[in-house]
Amino acid sequence: MSQIEKLSLDVPSIPAATAGTVRQAPARRWYILVFLAPALLVYSALMVIPLADTLRLSLYRKVDQTSVFVGFANFGRLFGDPNWSVHFWQALVNNIYFFIFHLLLQNPIGIALAALLSLPKLRGRSFYRTAFFLPTMLSFVIVGFTWKLILSPIWGVAPTLLGFVGLKSLFHPWLGLESSALTTLALISVWQFVGIPMMLIYAAMLSIPEEVIEAAELDNVTGFAQFWKIKLPLILPTIGMCSILTFVGNFNAFDLIYTAQGALAGPNYSTDILGTFLFRTFFGNQLQLGDPNMGATIATMMFLIILIGVSIYLFGVQQRMRRYQL
Template sequence: MTPDPSPARARRWHILVFLAPAVLIYSALMIIPLIDTLRLSFFTPQDGGQTFAGFQNFITLFTDPRWSVSFWNALKNNLIFFLIHMAIQNPVGIALAAILSVPKLAGRAFYRTAFFLPTMLSFVIVGFVWKLILSPIWGVAPTLMGFVGLKSLFGPWLGQESTALLTVSLISVWQFVGIPMMLIYAALIAIPDEVVEAAEMDGLTGFRQFWKIKLPLILPTLGIVSILTFVGNFNAFDLIYTMQGALAGPNFSTDLLGTYLYRTFFGFQLQLGNPTMGATIATMMFLIILCGVMAYLFFIQRRMRRYQF
Protein backbone atom coordinates (compact mmCIF):
# COMPACT_ATOMS: atom_id res chain seq x y z
CA MET A 1 0.00 0.00 0.00
CA THR A 2 1.21 3.49 -0.73
CA PRO A 3 1.32 5.78 2.32
CA ASP A 4 -1.33 8.43 2.59
CA PRO A 5 0.32 11.79 1.76
CA SER A 6 -2.44 13.79 3.41
CA PRO A 7 -0.64 14.17 6.81
CA ALA A 8 2.41 15.65 5.09
CA ARG A 9 0.21 18.04 3.10
CA ALA A 10 -1.60 18.98 6.28
CA ARG A 11 1.67 19.83 7.98
CA ARG A 12 2.74 21.96 5.02
CA TRP A 13 -0.54 23.89 5.07
CA HIS A 14 -0.14 24.22 8.81
CA ILE A 15 3.22 25.93 8.31
CA LEU A 16 1.83 28.23 5.63
CA VAL A 17 -1.03 29.31 7.88
CA PHE A 18 1.40 30.34 10.62
CA LEU A 19 3.81 32.02 8.19
CA ALA A 20 1.15 33.96 6.31
CA PRO A 21 0.63 36.81 8.84
CA ALA A 22 4.37 37.47 9.18
CA VAL A 23 4.90 37.30 5.41
CA LEU A 24 1.98 39.64 4.72
CA ILE A 25 3.07 42.19 7.32
CA TYR A 26 6.72 42.08 6.19
CA SER A 27 5.69 42.43 2.55
CA ALA A 28 3.37 45.34 3.29
CA LEU A 29 5.91 47.22 5.41
CA MET A 30 9.22 46.29 3.72
CA ILE A 31 9.04 44.53 0.34
CA ILE A 32 6.34 46.62 -1.37
CA PRO A 33 7.79 50.00 -0.20
CA LEU A 34 11.26 48.86 -1.33
CA ILE A 35 10.01 47.89 -4.78
CA ASP A 36 8.05 51.13 -5.09
CA THR A 37 11.11 53.15 -4.03
CA LEU A 38 13.23 51.42 -6.68
CA ARG A 39 10.51 52.11 -9.25
CA LEU A 40 10.16 55.76 -8.24
CA SER A 41 13.88 56.38 -8.72
CA PHE A 42 13.42 55.88 -12.50
CA PHE A 43 10.73 58.55 -12.82
CA THR A 44 10.69 62.33 -12.69
CA PRO A 45 7.75 64.64 -11.91
CA GLN A 46 6.25 66.44 -14.89
CA ASP A 47 2.94 68.33 -15.30
CA GLY A 48 1.52 66.97 -12.06
CA GLY A 49 2.39 63.40 -12.98
CA GLN A 50 5.44 61.20 -13.39
CA THR A 51 7.47 60.55 -16.52
CA PHE A 52 9.89 57.68 -17.01
CA ALA A 53 13.43 59.08 -16.94
CA GLY A 54 15.59 55.97 -17.01
CA PHE A 55 18.91 56.55 -15.28
CA GLN A 56 18.71 60.34 -15.57
CA ASN A 57 18.07 60.79 -11.84
CA PHE A 58 21.24 58.85 -11.03
CA ILE A 59 23.24 60.88 -13.55
CA THR A 60 21.89 64.06 -11.97
CA LEU A 61 22.75 62.81 -8.48
CA PHE A 62 26.34 62.04 -9.51
CA THR A 63 27.10 65.03 -11.73
CA ASP A 64 24.76 67.97 -11.06
CA PRO A 65 26.46 70.23 -8.47
CA ARG A 66 23.09 70.96 -6.85
CA TRP A 67 22.89 67.30 -5.83
CA SER A 68 26.32 65.74 -6.24
CA VAL A 69 28.18 67.97 -3.77
CA SER A 70 25.83 67.02 -0.94
CA PHE A 71 25.71 63.37 -2.01
CA TRP A 72 29.47 62.85 -2.10
CA ASN A 73 29.85 64.76 1.16
CA ALA A 74 27.25 62.54 2.85
CA LEU A 75 28.84 59.39 1.43
CA LYS A 76 32.28 60.47 2.66
CA ASN A 77 30.92 61.20 6.13
CA ASN A 78 29.14 57.85 6.14
CA LEU A 79 32.41 56.06 5.36
CA ILE A 80 34.17 57.94 8.16
CA PHE A 81 31.28 57.14 10.50
CA PHE A 82 31.58 53.44 9.63
CA LEU A 83 35.38 53.34 9.92
CA ILE A 84 35.27 54.95 13.38
CA HIS A 85 32.89 52.24 14.53
CA MET A 86 35.08 49.52 13.03
CA ALA A 87 38.26 50.99 14.53
CA ILE A 88 36.88 51.75 18.02
CA GLN A 89 33.54 50.08 18.72
CA ASN A 90 34.38 46.55 17.60
CA PRO A 91 37.89 46.35 19.16
CA VAL A 92 36.48 47.71 22.43
CA GLY A 93 33.67 45.16 22.17
CA ILE A 94 36.24 42.38 21.72
CA ALA A 95 38.24 43.58 24.72
CA LEU A 96 35.18 43.82 26.95
CA ALA A 97 33.97 40.39 25.85
CA ALA A 98 37.39 38.87 26.54
CA ILE A 99 37.44 40.39 30.03
CA LEU A 100 33.89 39.29 30.81
CA SER A 101 34.64 35.73 29.65
CA VAL A 102 37.27 35.29 32.37
CA PRO A 103 35.70 32.67 34.69
CA LYS A 104 37.04 34.17 37.92
CA LEU A 105 35.83 37.73 37.22
CA ALA A 106 33.54 38.92 40.01
CA GLY A 107 30.36 40.79 39.12
CA ARG A 108 30.22 39.70 35.47
CA ALA A 109 26.43 39.95 35.35
CA PHE A 110 26.53 43.54 36.59
CA TYR A 111 29.18 44.57 34.06
CA ARG A 112 27.31 42.89 31.18
CA THR A 113 24.16 44.76 32.12
CA ALA A 114 25.96 48.08 32.56
CA PHE A 115 27.71 47.91 29.18
CA PHE A 116 24.62 46.68 27.33
CA LEU A 117 22.14 49.09 28.94
CA PRO A 118 22.84 52.08 26.58
CA THR A 119 21.79 50.01 23.55
CA MET A 120 18.27 49.82 24.97
CA LEU A 121 17.96 53.59 25.37
CA SER A 122 16.06 55.69 22.86
CA PHE A 123 18.04 57.68 20.29
CA VAL A 124 16.17 60.77 21.43
CA ILE A 125 17.21 60.28 25.05
CA VAL A 126 20.83 59.59 24.15
CA GLY A 127 21.02 62.54 21.77
CA PHE A 128 19.54 65.13 24.10
CA VAL A 129 21.41 63.88 27.18
CA TRP A 130 24.75 64.07 25.40
CA LYS A 131 23.91 67.51 24.00
CA LEU A 132 23.33 68.67 27.58
CA ILE A 133 26.52 67.00 28.81
CA LEU A 134 28.69 68.56 26.08
CA SER A 135 27.07 72.00 26.14
CA PRO A 136 29.72 74.72 26.73
CA ILE A 137 27.13 76.79 28.63
CA TRP A 138 25.44 74.42 31.09
CA GLY A 139 27.05 71.05 30.35
CA VAL A 140 28.81 69.01 33.02
CA ALA A 141 31.65 67.90 30.73
CA PRO A 142 33.91 70.91 31.51
CA THR A 143 33.46 70.35 35.24
CA LEU A 144 34.16 66.63 35.01
CA MET A 145 37.25 67.24 32.88
CA GLY A 146 38.37 69.85 35.42
CA PHE A 147 38.43 67.17 38.13
CA VAL A 148 41.23 65.39 36.23
CA GLY A 149 43.02 68.54 35.09
CA LEU A 150 41.84 68.40 31.46
CA LYS A 151 39.40 71.32 31.40
CA SER A 152 41.67 73.26 29.05
CA LEU A 153 41.10 70.58 26.39
CA PHE A 154 37.33 71.05 26.39
CA GLY A 155 35.74 72.77 23.42
CA PRO A 156 32.38 73.11 21.65
CA TRP A 157 32.94 69.83 19.86
CA LEU A 158 29.41 69.56 18.48
CA GLY A 159 29.63 73.10 17.09
CA GLN A 160 32.92 72.76 15.22
CA GLU A 161 33.12 71.29 11.72
CA SER A 162 36.41 69.57 12.50
CA THR A 163 35.13 67.67 15.54
CA ALA A 164 31.34 67.33 15.18
CA LEU A 165 31.35 64.09 13.17
CA LEU A 166 33.95 62.47 15.42
CA THR A 167 31.99 63.48 18.52
CA VAL A 168 28.70 62.08 17.25
CA SER A 169 30.47 58.90 16.11
CA LEU A 170 31.98 58.35 19.56
CA ILE A 171 28.57 58.86 21.17
CA SER A 172 27.17 56.23 18.80
CA VAL A 173 30.06 53.92 19.74
CA TRP A 174 29.26 54.42 23.42
CA GLN A 175 25.62 53.55 22.82
CA PHE A 176 26.13 50.44 20.71
CA VAL A 177 29.36 48.88 21.96
CA GLY A 178 27.22 46.46 23.98
CA ILE A 179 25.99 44.67 20.85
CA PRO A 180 29.38 43.43 19.55
CA MET A 181 30.39 42.80 23.17
CA MET A 182 27.49 40.40 23.76
CA LEU A 183 27.83 38.63 20.41
CA ILE A 184 31.54 38.08 20.89
CA TYR A 185 31.04 37.13 24.54
CA ALA A 186 28.55 34.44 23.48
CA ALA A 187 31.06 33.12 20.94
CA LEU A 188 33.87 33.03 23.51
CA ILE A 189 31.93 31.09 26.15
CA ALA A 190 30.82 28.64 23.42
CA ILE A 191 34.43 27.55 22.78
CA PRO A 192 34.75 23.97 24.09
CA ASP A 193 36.59 23.59 27.38
CA GLU A 194 38.76 20.89 25.81
CA VAL A 195 40.27 23.44 23.43
CA VAL A 196 41.11 25.83 26.26
CA GLU A 197 42.55 23.03 28.43
CA ALA A 198 44.71 21.81 25.55
CA ALA A 199 46.04 25.33 25.05
CA GLU A 200 46.85 25.62 28.74
CA MET A 201 48.70 22.29 28.64
CA ASP A 202 50.82 23.72 25.82
CA GLY A 203 51.65 26.74 27.97
CA LEU A 204 49.29 29.23 26.30
CA THR A 205 47.55 31.41 28.87
CA GLY A 206 46.22 34.94 29.14
CA PHE A 207 46.60 37.18 26.13
CA ARG A 208 48.64 34.64 24.12
CA GLN A 209 45.86 32.09 24.49
CA PHE A 210 43.25 34.60 23.36
CA TRP A 211 45.32 35.78 20.40
CA LYS A 212 46.40 32.37 19.07
CA ILE A 213 43.46 30.14 20.03
CA LYS A 214 40.27 32.01 20.84
CA LEU A 215 40.47 34.86 18.33
CA PRO A 216 40.75 32.57 15.26
CA LEU A 217 37.82 30.52 16.55
CA ILE A 218 35.51 33.54 16.81
CA LEU A 219 36.35 34.97 13.38
CA PRO A 220 32.91 34.01 11.98
CA THR A 221 31.28 36.01 14.76
CA LEU A 222 33.60 38.94 14.06
CA GLY A 223 32.50 38.79 10.44
CA ILE A 224 28.84 38.96 11.47
CA VAL A 225 29.60 41.87 13.81
CA SER A 226 31.38 43.70 10.99
CA ILE A 227 28.55 43.31 8.50
CA LEU A 228 25.98 44.34 11.13
CA THR A 229 28.08 47.43 11.82
CA PHE A 230 28.23 48.19 8.09
CA VAL A 231 24.48 47.87 7.59
CA GLY A 232 23.64 49.81 10.76
CA ASN A 233 26.02 52.67 9.98
CA PHE A 234 24.82 53.13 6.40
CA ASN A 235 21.24 53.24 7.70
CA ALA A 236 22.12 55.71 10.46
CA PHE A 237 19.80 58.69 10.84
CA ASP A 238 18.19 58.97 14.28
CA LEU A 239 21.16 60.07 16.38
CA ILE A 240 22.38 62.62 13.84
CA TYR A 241 18.88 64.07 13.46
CA THR A 242 18.41 64.27 17.23
CA MET A 243 21.73 65.95 17.97
CA GLN A 244 22.42 68.02 14.86
CA GLY A 245 19.03 68.42 13.23
CA ALA A 246 17.96 67.78 9.63
CA LEU A 247 20.72 70.06 8.33
CA ALA A 248 23.34 67.89 10.08
CA GLY A 249 25.35 70.90 11.14
CA PRO A 250 27.56 72.65 11.44
CA ASN A 251 27.68 73.28 7.69
CA PHE A 252 26.65 69.66 6.86
CA SER A 253 29.78 68.31 8.55
CA THR A 254 27.76 65.47 10.14
CA ASP A 255 25.54 64.86 7.12
CA LEU A 256 25.02 61.16 6.37
CA LEU A 257 23.12 59.50 3.55
CA GLY A 258 20.15 59.05 5.90
CA THR A 259 19.85 62.74 6.75
CA TYR A 260 20.45 63.73 3.12
CA LEU A 261 17.66 61.36 2.09
CA TYR A 262 15.34 62.88 4.71
CA ARG A 263 15.95 66.46 3.55
CA THR A 264 15.58 65.52 -0.10
CA PHE A 265 12.43 63.44 0.21
CA PHE A 266 10.48 65.46 2.77
CA GLY A 267 12.06 68.88 2.27
CA PHE A 268 13.35 71.25 4.95
CA GLN A 269 12.77 74.87 5.92
CA LEU A 270 11.38 76.53 2.75
CA GLN A 271 12.62 73.86 0.32
CA LEU A 272 9.98 71.45 -1.00
CA GLY A 273 10.63 67.74 -1.02
CA ASN A 274 11.58 65.86 -4.17
CA PRO A 275 10.29 62.27 -3.90
CA THR A 276 11.96 61.00 -7.08
CA MET A 277 15.43 62.26 -6.12
CA GLY A 278 14.81 61.06 -2.57
CA ALA A 279 14.01 57.62 -3.97
CA THR A 280 17.21 57.81 -6.03
CA ILE A 281 19.28 58.44 -2.89
CA ALA A 282 17.43 55.62 -1.10
CA THR A 283 18.18 53.30 -4.02
CA MET A 284 21.87 54.17 -3.82
CA MET A 285 21.84 53.42 -0.08
CA PHE A 286 20.19 50.07 -0.83
CA LEU A 287 22.76 49.23 -3.51
CA ILE A 288 25.69 50.19 -1.27
CA ILE A 289 24.39 48.01 1.56
CA LEU A 290 23.56 45.17 -0.85
CA CYS A 291 27.06 45.24 -2.36
CA GLY A 292 28.63 45.21 1.10
CA VAL A 293 26.53 42.26 2.25
CA MET A 294 27.11 40.30 -0.97
CA ALA A 295 30.86 40.91 -0.75
CA TYR A 296 30.84 39.56 2.80
CA LEU A 297 28.78 36.49 1.90
CA PHE A 298 30.73 35.48 -1.19
CA PHE A 299 34.30 36.56 -0.40
CA ILE A 300 34.67 36.52 3.39
CA GLN A 301 32.17 34.13 4.94
CA ARG A 302 33.30 31.22 2.77
CA ARG A 303 36.87 31.57 4.04
CA MET A 304 35.70 31.70 7.65
CA ARG A 305 33.74 28.46 7.61
CA ARG A 306 36.83 26.42 8.38
CA TYR A 307 36.97 28.04 11.81
CA GLN A 308 33.45 26.93 12.76
CA PHE A 309 32.86 23.93 14.95
Protein backbone atom coordinates in the same frame (compact mmCIF):
# COMPACT_ATOMS: atom_id res chain seq x y z
CA MET B 1 9.68 -31.08 -2.81
CA SER B 2 12.52 -29.25 -1.12
CA GLN B 3 12.27 -27.58 2.29
CA ILE B 4 12.60 -24.10 0.77
CA GLU B 5 9.67 -24.74 -1.58
CA LYS B 6 7.51 -25.88 1.35
CA LEU B 7 8.29 -22.71 3.30
CA SER B 8 7.43 -20.57 0.31
CA LEU B 9 4.08 -22.28 0.00
CA ASP B 10 3.28 -21.66 3.67
CA VAL B 11 3.85 -17.87 3.41
CA PRO B 12 0.53 -16.14 2.62
CA SER B 13 0.52 -14.02 -0.49
CA ILE B 14 -0.07 -10.28 -0.15
CA PRO B 15 -3.00 -8.97 -2.14
CA ALA B 16 -2.25 -6.38 -4.82
CA ALA B 17 -4.42 -3.75 -3.15
CA THR B 18 -2.64 -4.29 0.15
CA ALA B 19 0.79 -4.15 -1.45
CA GLY B 20 -0.02 -0.83 -3.02
CA THR B 21 -0.71 0.69 0.36
CA VAL B 22 2.67 -0.24 1.82
CA ARG B 23 4.41 2.74 0.25
CA GLN B 24 2.33 5.84 0.82
CA ALA B 25 3.04 9.15 -0.84
CA PRO B 26 4.55 11.70 1.53
CA ALA B 27 1.94 13.92 3.09
CA ARG B 28 1.89 17.50 1.83
CA ARG B 29 3.02 19.78 4.60
CA TRP B 30 0.53 22.52 3.80
CA TYR B 31 0.51 23.67 7.41
CA ILE B 32 4.00 25.16 6.90
CA LEU B 33 2.47 27.73 4.57
CA VAL B 34 -0.22 28.49 7.14
CA PHE B 35 2.38 29.28 9.79
CA LEU B 36 4.57 31.28 7.39
CA ALA B 37 1.71 33.28 5.86
CA PRO B 38 1.38 35.92 8.66
CA ALA B 39 5.12 36.64 8.66
CA LEU B 40 5.24 36.78 4.86
CA LEU B 41 2.28 39.14 4.72
CA VAL B 42 3.73 41.49 7.34
CA TYR B 43 7.19 41.41 5.76
CA SER B 44 5.76 42.04 2.31
CA ALA B 45 3.58 44.91 3.51
CA LEU B 46 6.34 46.63 5.50
CA MET B 47 9.45 45.81 3.47
CA VAL B 48 8.96 44.35 -0.01
CA ILE B 49 6.16 46.63 -1.25
CA PRO B 50 7.75 49.89 0.06
CA LEU B 51 11.09 48.86 -1.43
CA ALA B 52 9.53 48.13 -4.81
CA ASP B 53 7.64 51.45 -4.72
CA THR B 54 10.87 53.29 -3.84
CA LEU B 55 12.58 51.75 -6.84
CA ARG B 56 9.62 52.79 -8.98
CA LEU B 57 9.65 56.38 -7.71
CA SER B 58 13.35 56.73 -8.53
CA LEU B 59 12.53 56.24 -12.23
CA TYR B 60 9.96 59.07 -12.40
CA ARG B 61 9.99 62.85 -12.12
CA LYS B 62 7.26 65.40 -11.51
CA VAL B 63 6.65 67.62 -14.55
CA ASP B 64 3.70 70.03 -14.24
CA GLN B 65 2.27 67.98 -11.36
CA THR B 66 2.41 64.85 -13.51
CA SER B 67 4.69 61.86 -12.98
CA VAL B 68 6.80 61.28 -16.10
CA PHE B 69 8.99 58.24 -16.62
CA VAL B 70 12.61 59.38 -17.00
CA GLY B 71 14.52 56.13 -16.53
CA PHE B 72 17.91 56.65 -14.89
CA ALA B 73 17.94 60.42 -15.41
CA ASN B 74 17.51 61.01 -11.66
CA PHE B 75 20.69 59.05 -10.99
CA GLY B 76 22.46 61.19 -13.59
CA ARG B 77 21.32 64.32 -11.73
CA LEU B 78 22.45 62.84 -8.41
CA PHE B 79 25.95 62.10 -9.74
CA GLY B 80 26.43 64.92 -12.25
CA ASP B 81 24.37 67.96 -11.19
CA PRO B 82 26.46 70.12 -8.78
CA ASN B 83 23.31 71.02 -6.84
CA TRP B 84 22.97 67.34 -5.89
CA SER B 85 26.35 65.67 -6.37
CA VAL B 86 28.24 67.88 -3.90
CA HIS B 87 25.92 66.98 -1.02
CA PHE B 88 25.67 63.34 -2.09
CA TRP B 89 29.42 62.70 -2.24
CA GLN B 90 30.00 64.59 1.01
CA ALA B 91 27.30 62.53 2.74
CA LEU B 92 28.74 59.30 1.31
CA VAL B 93 32.27 60.14 2.47
CA ASN B 94 30.97 61.04 5.94
CA ASN B 95 29.03 57.76 6.03
CA ILE B 96 32.14 55.76 5.12
CA TYR B 97 34.13 57.59 7.81
CA PHE B 98 31.32 56.91 10.31
CA PHE B 99 31.41 53.19 9.48
CA ILE B 100 35.21 52.83 9.53
CA PHE B 101 35.35 54.62 12.88
CA HIS B 102 32.88 52.12 14.35
CA LEU B 103 34.63 49.16 12.74
CA LEU B 104 38.05 50.12 14.10
CA LEU B 105 36.88 51.21 17.56
CA GLN B 106 33.53 49.68 18.50
CA ASN B 107 34.24 46.07 17.54
CA PRO B 108 37.77 45.88 19.09
CA ILE B 109 36.40 47.37 22.32
CA GLY B 110 33.56 44.83 22.20
CA ILE B 111 36.09 42.01 21.79
CA ALA B 112 38.19 43.29 24.69
CA LEU B 113 35.16 43.64 26.99
CA ALA B 114 33.93 40.16 26.04
CA ALA B 115 37.37 38.71 26.78
CA LEU B 116 37.40 40.40 30.19
CA LEU B 117 33.88 39.20 31.00
CA SER B 118 34.87 35.63 30.12
CA LEU B 119 37.61 35.55 32.75
CA PRO B 120 36.61 32.89 35.30
CA LYS B 121 37.96 34.85 38.29
CA LEU B 122 36.14 38.10 37.47
CA ARG B 123 33.74 39.21 40.20
CA GLY B 124 30.59 41.19 39.48
CA ARG B 125 30.37 39.87 35.95
CA SER B 126 26.59 40.34 35.81
CA PHE B 127 26.85 43.97 36.91
CA TYR B 128 29.47 44.85 34.30
CA ARG B 129 27.57 43.03 31.59
CA THR B 130 24.40 44.97 32.40
CA ALA B 131 26.21 48.30 32.72
CA PHE B 132 27.91 47.97 29.33
CA PHE B 133 24.75 46.81 27.58
CA LEU B 134 22.35 49.31 29.19
CA PRO B 135 23.07 52.26 26.79
CA THR B 136 22.01 50.05 23.89
CA MET B 137 18.44 50.02 25.20
CA LEU B 138 18.21 53.82 25.47
CA SER B 139 16.33 55.83 22.89
CA PHE B 140 18.25 57.79 20.26
CA VAL B 141 16.39 60.91 21.34
CA ILE B 142 17.48 60.50 24.96
CA VAL B 143 21.10 59.80 24.00
CA GLY B 144 21.29 62.67 21.52
CA PHE B 145 19.80 65.33 23.79
CA THR B 146 21.69 64.10 26.86
CA TRP B 147 25.09 64.27 25.20
CA LYS B 148 24.21 67.58 23.60
CA LEU B 149 23.53 68.96 27.09
CA ILE B 150 26.69 67.38 28.52
CA LEU B 151 28.93 68.85 25.80
CA SER B 152 27.28 72.26 25.68
CA PRO B 153 29.83 75.04 26.37
CA ILE B 154 27.14 77.14 28.07
CA TRP B 155 25.29 74.82 30.46
CA GLY B 156 27.04 71.51 29.92
CA VAL B 157 28.76 69.58 32.70
CA ALA B 158 31.78 68.61 30.59
CA PRO B 159 33.65 71.94 31.15
CA THR B 160 32.97 71.71 34.89
CA LEU B 161 34.17 68.11 35.15
CA LEU B 162 37.34 68.91 33.21
CA GLY B 163 37.86 71.93 35.47
CA PHE B 164 37.83 69.69 38.55
CA VAL B 165 40.90 67.85 37.25
CA GLY B 166 42.63 70.94 35.88
CA LEU B 167 41.95 70.16 32.21
CA LYS B 168 39.35 72.81 31.40
CA SER B 169 41.68 74.34 28.81
CA LEU B 170 41.25 71.16 26.72
CA PHE B 171 37.51 71.66 26.38
CA HIS B 172 36.16 72.83 23.04
CA PRO B 173 32.64 72.98 21.62
CA TRP B 174 33.23 69.66 19.85
CA LEU B 175 29.70 69.45 18.41
CA GLY B 176 30.00 73.00 17.07
CA LEU B 177 33.26 72.59 15.15
CA GLU B 178 33.31 71.20 11.62
CA SER B 179 36.57 69.37 12.30
CA SER B 180 35.31 67.42 15.33
CA ALA B 181 31.51 67.21 15.15
CA LEU B 182 31.31 63.95 13.17
CA THR B 183 34.02 62.26 15.27
CA THR B 184 32.22 63.30 18.45
CA LEU B 185 28.94 61.84 17.23
CA ALA B 186 30.75 58.64 16.20
CA LEU B 187 32.20 58.34 19.71
CA ILE B 188 28.73 58.81 21.20
CA SER B 189 27.38 56.12 18.89
CA VAL B 190 30.21 53.75 19.87
CA TRP B 191 29.43 54.35 23.55
CA GLN B 192 25.78 53.52 22.93
CA PHE B 193 26.20 50.38 20.82
CA VAL B 194 29.41 48.76 22.02
CA GLY B 195 27.25 46.42 24.11
CA ILE B 196 25.92 44.59 21.02
CA PRO B 197 29.26 43.18 19.73
CA MET B 198 30.31 42.62 23.34
CA MET B 199 27.33 40.36 24.06
CA LEU B 200 27.54 38.50 20.74
CA ILE B 201 31.26 37.81 21.11
CA TYR B 202 30.85 36.97 24.80
CA ALA B 203 28.20 34.37 23.89
CA ALA B 204 30.55 32.95 21.24
CA MET B 205 33.34 32.63 23.81
CA LEU B 206 31.04 30.81 26.22
CA SER B 207 30.23 28.29 23.47
CA ILE B 208 33.90 27.27 23.08
CA PRO B 209 34.21 23.66 24.36
CA GLU B 210 35.94 23.28 27.71
CA GLU B 211 38.05 20.45 26.28
CA VAL B 212 39.74 22.91 23.93
CA ILE B 213 40.60 25.29 26.78
CA GLU B 214 41.85 22.46 28.98
CA ALA B 215 44.03 21.12 26.16
CA ALA B 216 45.53 24.58 25.68
CA GLU B 217 46.25 24.90 29.40
CA LEU B 218 47.97 21.52 29.40
CA ASP B 219 50.27 22.90 26.69
CA ASN B 220 50.94 25.97 28.89
CA VAL B 221 48.96 28.24 26.54
CA THR B 222 47.27 30.69 28.90
CA GLY B 223 46.39 34.36 29.18
CA PHE B 224 46.68 36.51 26.07
CA ALA B 225 48.39 33.72 24.11
CA GLN B 226 45.37 31.48 24.70
CA PHE B 227 43.01 34.19 23.53
CA TRP B 228 45.07 34.99 20.42
CA LYS B 229 45.83 31.44 19.31
CA ILE B 230 42.76 29.51 20.51
CA LYS B 231 39.72 31.71 21.19
CA LEU B 232 40.10 34.37 18.50
CA PRO B 233 40.14 31.93 15.53
CA LEU B 234 37.04 30.20 16.93
CA ILE B 235 35.05 33.43 17.25
CA LEU B 236 36.00 34.87 13.83
CA PRO B 237 32.56 34.05 12.34
CA THR B 238 30.89 36.03 15.14
CA ILE B 239 33.29 38.93 14.61
CA GLY B 240 32.42 38.88 10.91
CA MET B 241 28.71 38.96 11.73
CA CYS B 242 29.28 41.93 14.07
CA SER B 243 31.15 43.71 11.29
CA ILE B 244 28.37 43.29 8.75
CA LEU B 245 25.76 44.35 11.32
CA THR B 246 27.86 47.46 11.98
CA PHE B 247 28.02 48.15 8.24
CA VAL B 248 24.26 47.87 7.77
CA GLY B 249 23.50 49.88 10.91
CA ASN B 250 25.89 52.71 10.04
CA PHE B 251 24.67 53.11 6.47
CA ASN B 252 21.11 53.25 7.83
CA ALA B 253 22.06 55.73 10.57
CA PHE B 254 19.91 58.82 10.96
CA ASP B 255 18.38 59.22 14.43
CA LEU B 256 21.41 60.25 16.48
CA ILE B 257 22.66 62.87 14.04
CA TYR B 258 19.15 64.24 13.48
CA THR B 259 18.56 64.49 17.23
CA ALA B 260 21.89 66.14 18.03
CA GLN B 261 22.50 68.28 14.93
CA GLY B 262 19.11 68.58 13.22
CA ALA B 263 18.14 67.84 9.63
CA LEU B 264 20.82 70.23 8.29
CA ALA B 265 23.49 68.07 9.98
CA GLY B 266 25.55 71.09 11.01
CA PRO B 267 27.79 72.80 11.31
CA ASN B 268 27.86 73.47 7.56
CA TYR B 269 26.78 69.89 6.69
CA SER B 270 29.92 68.47 8.32
CA THR B 271 27.90 65.67 9.97
CA ASP B 272 25.66 65.04 6.97
CA ILE B 273 25.28 61.35 6.09
CA LEU B 274 23.07 59.57 3.58
CA GLY B 275 20.21 59.25 6.08
CA THR B 276 19.96 62.98 6.82
CA PHE B 277 20.49 63.83 3.14
CA LEU B 278 17.62 61.50 2.27
CA PHE B 279 15.37 63.07 4.91
CA ARG B 280 15.96 66.64 3.69
CA THR B 281 15.48 65.65 0.07
CA PHE B 282 12.35 63.56 0.49
CA PHE B 283 10.44 65.64 3.06
CA GLY B 284 12.03 69.05 2.57
CA ASN B 285 13.55 71.29 5.22
CA GLN B 286 13.28 75.02 5.81
CA LEU B 287 13.65 76.63 2.35
CA GLN B 288 14.25 73.31 0.58
CA LEU B 289 11.16 71.77 -0.98
CA GLY B 290 10.62 68.05 -0.76
CA ASP B 291 11.30 65.95 -3.85
CA PRO B 292 10.04 62.37 -3.38
CA ASN B 293 11.56 61.20 -6.67
CA MET B 294 15.08 62.38 -5.84
CA GLY B 295 14.60 61.13 -2.29
CA ALA B 296 13.72 57.70 -3.68
CA THR B 297 16.84 57.89 -5.85
CA ILE B 298 19.01 58.47 -2.78
CA ALA B 299 17.22 55.66 -0.94
CA THR B 300 17.88 53.34 -3.89
CA MET B 301 21.58 54.19 -3.77
CA MET B 302 21.64 53.42 -0.05
CA PHE B 303 19.95 50.09 -0.74
CA LEU B 304 22.47 49.23 -3.47
CA ILE B 305 25.44 50.14 -1.26
CA ILE B 306 24.16 47.95 1.56
CA LEU B 307 23.31 45.14 -0.87
CA ILE B 308 26.82 45.19 -2.37
CA GLY B 309 28.46 45.21 1.06
CA VAL B 310 26.35 42.35 2.37
CA SER B 311 26.90 40.33 -0.82
CA ILE B 312 30.67 40.75 -0.56
CA TYR B 313 30.52 39.46 2.99
CA LEU B 314 28.21 36.52 2.26
CA PHE B 315 29.88 35.29 -0.93
CA GLY B 316 33.44 36.33 -0.13
CA VAL B 317 34.37 36.62 3.52
CA GLN B 318 31.95 34.06 4.93
CA GLN B 319 32.89 31.42 2.34
CA ARG B 320 36.55 31.79 3.28
CA MET B 321 35.66 31.49 6.96
CA ARG B 322 33.85 28.23 6.27
CA ARG B 323 36.86 26.85 4.45
CA TYR B 324 39.07 27.97 7.36
CA GLN B 325 36.83 26.16 9.86
CA LEU B 326 36.82 22.99 7.75
